Amino acid sequence: MVNNEQPSQTALMAAAARAAHLLVDDAPSIFADTMAQTFLGERADELLGYHRSYGGHPVLSGARTTAVTRSRYTEDRLSELAAHGIDQYVILGAGLDSFAYRSELADRVRVFEVDQPSTQDWKRARLAATGTKVPSSAVFVPVDFEQEPTQSLTDRLVRFGFDLSRPALVGWLGVTMYLTREAIDRTLAAVSGFAPGTELVVEHLLPAELRDEAGRSYAELVMAAAAEQGEPWQTFLSFEQMDSILCEHRLQPVEHVRQHETIDAAGWERTDSLRPFALSVLSRASVPAR
Structure with a gap:
């Protein structure tokens, strides 16, 4: 945290x-x-102003592409699972995710937002300041991924109502x-203890040799800025490495989804600056029957 x-x-x-996508990019969203x-609070004008003024810059358009494709894929998957009776959604590192406050599906799904207490405090303050109701289905679960032991994440979730x-x-x-790899291992170990049929959608960054030109350029610019802000990128995983880690924790790999695969090919016939690039990947895995 800053x-x-x-x-x-x-x-x-x-x-x-995510907010700028609706302001800067062309339809369909x-x-x-x-x-x-x-x-965004009092920083809304500042942060959205960058996108309004320089929305075609590769870093800003890349940030929008990454943010909206990963959210689209994950919430589409949640909708599919909810149709088959799954009614618990755990968001690890929830940040300023807004699913619980805008989606009709949130009425049928219990949402566990797991993150640092300071981020949750900011979020609660913004919800209160704007008169946004926190639904009974939304639960804030404070956790530090780098510091919490495996059992602590599970215990915290259960304490806040996770079944x-x-x-x-x-x-x-x-x-x-x-x-760090150690923190990732602890979290995956906790998820592997969830009920069979549980699915995980985890985003990871590819190592340099697996990125395309746009991905390498984006990484060079953003990685340096993230380090300067005290949030350095630490872990990069290939498809094989992610599969290996998942299997180590008794999780069954299902698929790897690149940005261009998160929506139909026709959806990339766009008139704005959004273009998929090879840097981030969504890996989907499941907890098998024991």
């Missing part, structure tokens, strides 16, 4: 990217986060690149 009063810069930037701007006997969807977006 300090004890504000969320991380990356949480703010991700929310700004890839993902409509109608609540994202709410969480270990029923499957869930676990979304882990925009987080693993900032963590």
Whole structure:
């Protein structure tokens, strides 16, 4: 975290990217986060102003592409699972995610937002300031991924109402690149103890040799800025490495989804600056029957 009063810069930037998508990019939108701007507070004009003025810059358009494609894929998957009875959604590193406050699906799904207490405090303050009701289905679960032992994450979730006997969807977006391998292992070990049928969607960054030219350029620019802000990228995983880690924790790999695969090919016939690039990947895995 940047300090004890504000969320991380990356949480703010991700929310700004989702909000800016509806302001800067052309229709049809890839993902409509109608609540994202709410969480920017007094920084909304500043952060959205960058996108309005320089929206075609590769870093800003890349940030929007990444933010909206990963959210689109994960929430589409949640909708599919909810249709088959899954009613628990765990968002690891929830940041300023707004699903619980804008989606009709939130009425049928219990949402466990897991993150640093300071980010949650900022979020609660913004919800209160804007008169946004926190639904009874939304639960804030304070956790530090780098410091908490495996059992602590599970215990915290259970303490806040998570049912270990029923499957869930676990979304882990925009987080693993900032963590050590040890912290990733602890979290995956906890998820592997969830009920069979649980699914995990985890985003990870590819190592340099697996990126395309746009991905390498984006990484060079953003990685340096993230380090300067005190949030350095630490972990990069190939498809094979991610599969190996998942299997080590008794999780069954299902698929790897690149940005261009998150929507139909026709959806990339766009008139704005959004283009998929090879840097981030969504890996989907499941907890098998024991």
